[in-house]
Amino acid sequence: MSEKLIIIGCGAAGITIASNVRKKDQAIEITIFSRDRDIAYSPCGIPFVLSGAIPSFESLVMHDLQYYKDKGIEIRINTEVTAIDLVGRSIIADGKHFEYDKLAIATGPLSLIPQVPGIDKAYPLRNLEDGKKVKKALEIAEKAVIVGAGPIGLEVATAFVNNGIATTVVERAPYILPCVLDPDMASIVQTKLERSTGVNLMLGAPLGAITDSDHEGVKSVTVGKEAIPADLVVRCTGTIPNTDLAREAGIEIGEVGGIKVDSTMKVKAIAMAVENVYAAGDCVEVVNQITNQPCLSQLGSTAVKQAKVVAENICGGSDVFDPVLHSAVYKIGDIQIGSVGVTYRDAKRAGLVPVVGRATALTKARYYPGGKKIEIKLLVFRDRLIGAQIVSEDYGVKERIDALALAIKSGMTVQQLLRVETCYTPPLAMVVDPLTLALEDVKRQTSS
Amino acid sequence: MSEKLIIIGCGAAGITIASNVRKKDQAIEITIFSRDRDIAYSPCGIPFVLSGAIPSFESLVMHDLQYYKDKGIEIRINTEVTAIDLVGRSIIADGKHFEYDKLAIATGPLSLIPQVPGIDKAYPLRNLEDGKKVKKALEIAEKAVIVGAGPIGLEVATAFVNNGIATTVVERAPYILPCVLDPDMASIVQTKLERSTGVNLMLGAPLGAITDSDHEGVKSVTVGKEAIPADLVVRCTGTIPNTDLAREAGIEIGEVGGIKVDSTMKVKAIAMAVENVYAAGDCVEVVNQITNQPCLSQLGSTAVKQAKVVAENICGGSDVFDPVLHSAVYKIGDIQIGSVGVTYRDAKRAGLVPVVGRATALTKARYYPGGKKIEIKLLVFRDRLIGAQIVSEDYGVKERIDALALAIKSGMTVQQLLRVETCYTPPLAMVVDPLTLALEDVKRQTSS
Numbered sequence: 061m062s063e064k065l066i067i068i069g070c071g072a073a074g075i076t077i078a079s080n081v082r083k084k085d086q087a088i089e090i091t092i093f094s095r096d097r098d099i100a101y102s103p104c105g106i107p108f109v110l111s112g113a114i115p116s117f118e119s120l121v122m123h124d125l126q127y128y129k130d131k132g133i134e135i136r137i138n139t140e141v142t143a144i145d146l147v148g149r150s151i152i153a154d155g156k157h158f159e160y161d162k163l164a165i166a167t168g169p170l171s172l173i174p175q176v177p178g179i180d181k182a183y184p185l186r187n188l189e190d191g192k193k194v195k196k197a198l199e200i201a202e203k204a205v206i207v208g209a210g211p212i213g214l215e216v217a218t219a220f221v222n223n224g225i226a227t228t229v230v231e232r233a234p235y236i237l238p239c240v241l242d243p244d245m246a247s248i249v250q251t252k253l254e255r256s257t258g259v260n261l262m263l264g265a266p267l268g269a270i271t272d273s274d275h276e277g278v279k280s281v282t283v284g285k286e287a288i289p290a291d292l293v294v295r296c297t298g299t300i301p302n303t304d305l306a307r308e309a310g311i312e313i314g315e316v317g318g319i320k321v322d323s324t325m326k327v328k329a330i331a332m333a334v335e336n337v338y339a340a341g342d343c344v345e346v347v348n349q350i351t352n353q354p355c356l357s358q359l360g361s362t363a364v365k366q367a368k369v370v371a372e373n374i375c376g377g378s379d380v381f382d383p384v385l386h387s388a389v390y391k392i393g394d395i396q397i398g399s400v401g402v403t404y405r406d407a408k409r410a411g412l413v414p415v416v417g418r419a420t421a422l423t424k425a426r427y428y429p430g431g432k433k434i435e436i437k438l439l440v441f442r443d444r445l446i447g448a449q450i451v452s453e454d455y456g457v458k459e460r461i462d463a464l465a466l467a468i469k470s471g472m473t474v475q476q477l478l479r480v481e482t483c484y485t486p487p488l489a490m491v492v493d494p495l496t497l498a499l500e501d502v503k504r505q506t507s508s
Numbered sequence: 509m510s511e512k513l514i515i516i517g518c519g520a521a522g523i524t525i526a527s528n529v530r531k532k533d534q535a536i537e538i539t540i541f542s543r544d545r546d547i548a549y550s551p552c553g554i555p556f557v558l559s560g561a562i563p564s565f566e567s568l569v570m571h572d573l574q575y576y577k578d579k580g581i582e583i584r585i586n587t588e589v590t591a592i593d594l595v596g597r598s599i600i601a602d603g604k605h606f607e608y609d610k611l612a613i614a615t616g617p618l619s620l621i622p623q624v625p626g627i628d629k630a631y632p633l634r635n636l637e638d639g640k641k642v643k644k645a646l647e648i649a650e651k652a653v654i655v656g657a658g659p660i661g662l663e664v665a666t667a668f669v670n671n672g673i674a675t676t677v678v679e680r681a682p683y684i685l686p687c688v689l690d691p692d693m694a695s696i697v698q699t700k701l702e703r704s705t706g707v708n709l710m711l712g713a714p715l716g717a718i719t720d721s722d723h724e725g726v727k728s729v730t731v732g733k734e735a736i737p738a739d740l741v742v743r744c745t746g747t748i749p750n751t752d753l754a755r756e757a758g759i760e761i762g763e764v765g766g767i768k769v770d771s772t773m774k775v776k777a778i779a780m781a782v783e784n785v786y787a788a789g790d791c792v793e794v795v796n797q798i799t800n801q802p803c804l805s806q807l808g809s810t811a812v813k814q815a816k817v818v819a820e821n822i823c824g825g826s827d828v829f830d831p832v833l834h835s836a837v838y839k840i841g842d843i844q845i846g847s848v849g850v851t852y853r854d855a856k857r858a859g860l861v862p863v864v865g866r867a868t869a870l871t872k873a874r875y876y877p878g879g880k881k882i883e884i885k886l887l888v889f890r891d892r893l894i895g896a897q898i899v900s901e902d903y904g905v906k907e908r909i910d911a912l913a914l915a916i917k918s919g920m921t922v923q924q925l926l927r928v929e930t931c932y933t934p935p936l937a938m939v940v941d942p943l944t945l946a947l948e949d950v951k952r953q954t955s956s
Binding site for chain 1: 520567808813830834835836838844875904910913914915925928931932937941
């Protein structure tokens with residue numbers, strides 16, 4: 061009889077585990093349980109359908125059920141797993157037991173919901189169904205409030221502005237993108253964003269309540285003493301790991317609330333030895349490479365990377381998932397924003413007071429028309445890079461963040477990094493790369 | 509009395525040495541001798557003025573003579589240095605001796621001129637004056653031939669096509685960009701280029717002669733038995749180091765024809781000890797990091813990097829210039845082309861037979877409109893990257909080449925590189941970076 065693999069959750073992690081296991085092992089039975097209706101789509105694309113950049117939600121869907129069935133991957137949609145039995149090696153769904161030889165938990169995130177009056181009037185935006193509802197609401201909305209100025213909140217806000225809707229973002233923190241940027245870099249983005257989109261940003265503004273107004277269909281959002289009229293409210297207030305199922309099964313949950321995994325992505329149980337149970341994606345917690353502390357890295361790219369490790373190890377390999385640098389990039393309106401490693405605040409909190417190197421440069425040669433500003437902030441501790449943030453209205457942010465992730469990973473010193481050759485042609489770069497300028501700024505401060 | 513620095517040549521290397529020395533040393537007397545009329549301009553920009561992308565040649569000029577004079581940098585234009593006297597520590601120009609304490613030779617390149625009948629009828633394109641003459645000729649030209657399918661030849665060819673001129677490029681080698689790409693990658697560029705610009709590429713076609721035709725002003729270019737009618741011929745046939753002055757002074761010339769320098773960019777003299785004489789830019793030869801062999805790296809970015817090392821050392825520092833990876837990027841029409849390290853041919857020639865990793869991917873998420881193909885070729889020897897070539901009609905080539913230069917420099921293995929986090933957002937990237945796909949292709953071949 062062939063082995064059975066059960067995967068709980070059909071997001072980026074779950075589906076990638078299934079596909080990659082199938083590539084290596086034609087025999088193993090693979091079943092995915094998903095409580096959602098839609099499968100194999102990119103949730104990261106939802107704000108860009110709302111903006112109109114992507115023509116339809118259908119484009120986000122990669123494959124249908126039949127495609128996976130043909131590969132021998134059974135996906136049970138609309139099916140909630142209610143328990144994991146580690147001893148009996150089975151899970152329970154629809155009241156029935158399903159046995160497994162190997163189990164992968166990819167239960168994803170849970171939305172953080174602000175506990176304020178009327179919060180049920182705010183649209184969530186977790187999945188494709190939510191996206192479709194918001195798109196429909198968008199057609200008749202005139203004034204919108206987005207709760208949360210994280211990446212998704214701002215992507216959605218610029219999407220709304222693109223639809224001609226007067227949009228206000230309310231954010232508890234005193235600056236936008238508080239998990240991605242330091243306040244100084246966030247302030248650069250804020251200025252650009254307000255100027256280019258006209259979006260109204262209310263910062264240091266915790267949500268008070270959402271109330272129905274006098275006339276039909278119109279709501280109002282209160283923040284402190286202010287009431288912001290809105291006929292559409294969307295909450296983009298971040299997520300935490302969805303660990304209920306794992307916790308109840310006796311699987312260890314870590315310090316920052318995610319499922320604890322070892323470097324091979326195996327889980328640990330509290331009272332027993334457990335083999336062949338893995339977890340991946342937004343439900344797990346990981347180790348930060350810089351601080352060596354547990355942290356969350358709820359990114360699609362992280363989920364896919366972890367899923368590949370899980371698949372390799374399910375098939376008898378011995379791959380490991382390294383501590384994270386949380387490389388991330390966002391495009392909010394025309395603004396590209398990237399970060400990697402720790403922010404200044406996180407570095408200080410971990411006892412690492414960094415030297416800060418900065419550069420404001422151009423994305424093309426000085427004389428080449430169309431070049432845009434690029435702003436770089438590097439954090440260096442003991443002559444080694446520990447973090448970086450980049451903002452530009454032109455291309456080259458994503459790949460520079462990737463290069464900086466590589467630089468951090470390599471452990472190279474600032475002096476060594478300065479000796480790396482960067483390439484140049486007037487339509488695509490300055491003769492000295494902006495990253496080099498920022499590294500030179502670090503060197504000036506540390507060599508004196 | 510203050511020290512005297514003489515710099516011969518006012519290109520990227522010469523002017524960067526002067527500016528950087530001045531930043532560190534307010535007292536030293538700095539004199540630059542240049543045989544050209546124009547100073548402090550970007551020759552790399554010339555093809556883009558011809559194409560119309562840059563509005564005028566004037567935009568290429570960074571500063572005028574007065575700007576440098578105000579900084580205490582005297583530039584003697586239109587002044588040919590005729591000899592260097594290493595013993596007397598002086599140079600001769602205009603029949604007069606000028607003494608130096610420190611000397612920097614930045615004499616740049618010499619054009620390689622095919623020795624064929626009528627070659628004097630072809631326009632050169634070395635400097636701003638040449639550029640202006642070609643631009644003028646362009647106004648009345650209808651059919652042009654470019655000699656040489658290197659980066660500049662192709663940049664100029666697409667510029668001509670942009671001006672509505674029927675353009676043929678004749679190239680001796682059997683493929684375009686022979687110093688930059690392997691034939692397989694060159695062929696991808698060729699197809700894109702022919703399709704998008706209509707430029708006519710004649711490869712494996714050594715120039716026979718340039719002849720005047722019967723009627724006034726019209727020439728014809730013969731290649732083999734074929735005669736290509738043309739009223740404008742431009743030669744872009746590459747350059748060699750300009751070393752005459754150095755050679756006659758008894759300075760050592762290396763195996764590949766450039767001035768030999770040590771890692772601090774100091775020259776060596778054949779029959780005597782010489783101190784405080786440096787060379788930088790297109791006139792020197794360098795060491796290839798991969799093959800450990802001498803080579804040329806005639807790039808603006810290399811010249812600037814070397815010049816900074818020279819400036820630092822002239823001012824008493826001890827900076828070194830590392831062996832090169834020759835990171836280079838070009839934009840030819842809408843095609844972006846980058847390379848770093850060695851080509852397959854160069855690797856084999858040096859006895860390193862590489863594993864080849866390939867990826868054809870997209871520059872945005874699969875479903876995001878406007879994503880373009882990106883084609884990557886990686887060369888790996890003993891589990892370490894030794895070269896890479898990238899072609900795309902979208903952004904991200906330059907920064908990926910820089911990341912790969914960093915990867916080579918770091919000495920990280922393929923497995924280590926695969927663990928680097930790359931960042932993702934649908935409008936800017938696929939969830940798995942194309943570089944990761946190419947590395948995975950290497951891994952598949954080496955782990956079996």
